[in-house]
Amino acid sequence: MKNLYSGIRGTADLSPSETALFLDIVDKSREVIERFAYEEIVLPVLEEKGLFEKSVGENTDIVERQMFKIEGKDIVLRPEGTAQVVRYFLEKSLYKQHDFHKFSYVGPMFRGERPQKGRLRQFYHIGAEAIGSRSFYVDAELISLCSAILENIGVRKFKLRINSLGCFRDKSRLSSFIKQSLQEHKSKLCPDCKRRIRHNPLRVIDCKKEQCRAVVKSLDFKEAHLCKDCQRDFRNLLNFLEETGLKYVYDPYLVRGLDYYTNTVFEIVSESLGSQNAIGAGGRYNNLIKFLGGPDIPAAGFALGIERIMITLKESPPRYSIPVFVAYSADADSNAVYGILSNLRKSGINCDSDYCGKSLKAQMRNAQRRGVRFVVIAGRDELKKNKILLKDMKESRQEEIDIGVLAGKLNSFIKEKKGD
Ligand SMILES: [Zn+2]
Ligand SMILES: [Zn+2]
Structure with a gap:
């Protein structure tokens, strides 16, 4: 098949x-x-x-x-x-x-x-x-x-x-001039051009074949038809x-x-x-x-x-970047985790998460590979207190913050770190 x-x-x-x-x-x-x-x-x-x-x-x-x-x-x-x-x-x-x-x-x-x-x-x-x-x-x-x-x-x-x-009249004049001039060179042209002489002689001028180009270059019709x-x-x-x-x-x-x-x-x-x-x-x-x-x-x-x-052209830089990744521990409440992701997107932040049940360590590696600047780490105990850990990957710093202020904080960080 x-x-x-x-x-x-x-x-x-x-x-x-x-x-x-x-x-x-x-x-x-x-x-x-x-x-x-x-x-x-x-x-x-x-x-x-x-x-x-x-x-x-x-x-x-x-x-x-x-x-x-x-x-x-x-x-x-x-x-x-x-x-x-x-x-x-x-x-x-x-x-x-x-x-x-x-x-x-x-x-x-x-x-x-x-x-x-x-x-x-x-x-x-x-x-x-x-x-x-x-x-x-x-x-x-x-x-x-x-x-x-x-x-x-x-x-x-x-x-x-x-x-x-x-x-239109000049073009017809050019066309019949070319038709006439090509007659004596007909044997040197490619099969397509032999056919073109009759129906569309101007096409012979366009032919990319070496043999036809040589014939065409020998004709002199610069501006004469205008x-x-x-x-x-x-x-x-x-x-x-x-x-x-x-x-x-x-x-x-x-x-x-x-x-x-x-x-x-x-x-x-x-x-x-x-x-x-x-x-x-x-x-x-x-x-x-x-x-x-x-x-x-x-x-x-x-x-x-x-x-x-x-x-x-060479390659173009990526159209958009993902500055934020939401990682979570296996025992974290997943509705709360994807709720955070959804809220960040509503606040205009480009972000992503893991959907394959990977370990926290593997998620961190994934975030690093994708060049993410900030990782939101959601653990079971922090979520219960309505908090998360926010890690700045570049400066290897992390702090515990309230979920309620996360989006605002990230937005101002992203603005501030742009280009750094
Ligand atoms: Zn004219
Ligand atoms: Zn040709």
Whole structure:
């Protein structure tokens, strides 16, 4: 019989210390996101399959091979957040309320295909979307939000790669230029790219295979496809990034394979990761809302991958500490002991006790192992007098005190000893 206690391939369990790191990343991201005034929304994991076919694109890897489909239904586990935020925006007709909206989200995303090394079936994104403005200052804001988040989390050594695909017409021009130029090199491309030339030539530019990269680098298409307006916007954006001290690398080969991107696209790569080195990506999607049947409203956004960020970081300190342990002798009245524990918690003190009938000596060892500062020792005779022994583990001192004043005393001790 197959054992029932191994997790699904491509999913990850987080230990308490990994969870501490995960939550730390989320908290520190939210801190910055609030400073930039992006409102958090929680959207469902289930969405209509067609939403992603139409937005991300039918000829992209995500939609062709990687969507997590629910058998027998037109429902998928969402592969990404942008299309979903747009779906929400349109469904609620938010454009009727006011012109400009900023949203953020944190949650799991899914891939259906058999996971390869370094890829997960369930992974977490932190994302932000700004809907309703064409201004390049929005692009700049998103990029600076992205890097402020990473800095606040403590990610060092990351690089911003940036490019402009231009408006829809520029992008089609670029696409047909690439299609044409690639024809004569077709034999040198990988099988996937041979297929991509027809349906989604821009994806060839994204291919990570060495043979395809060599072909791509031999093509020259730097900014040539951009119309005057798009060129000016892109220049302005880069100038502003320089003025605000945001370092970037202009990369004309960065295209991001998703159909909905237009104009600015960017990617954050970590120098401490291997080939899967992107920790986040984003860009403009000025045509997506209209394309999904809504009004002509421009937008831009990005998402960061929490697991990728975690790999680049060292462990996080524990989320909380247990400064107090309630130990008791075998003959003590156990209702009184757990009553003390319960009262301490009501007074806001983090504390724990023994639930396995261990000897007092073993309980003291346990408290020591967990780095507890104060141990409340409840013995039969003391309890009868409504007293306990309070031991300061660090200073190896103990005193007998009334149960009635215990919580107050501990609270002031904990406050006083913080950081010592
Ligand atoms: Zn243009
Ligand atoms: Zn290829």
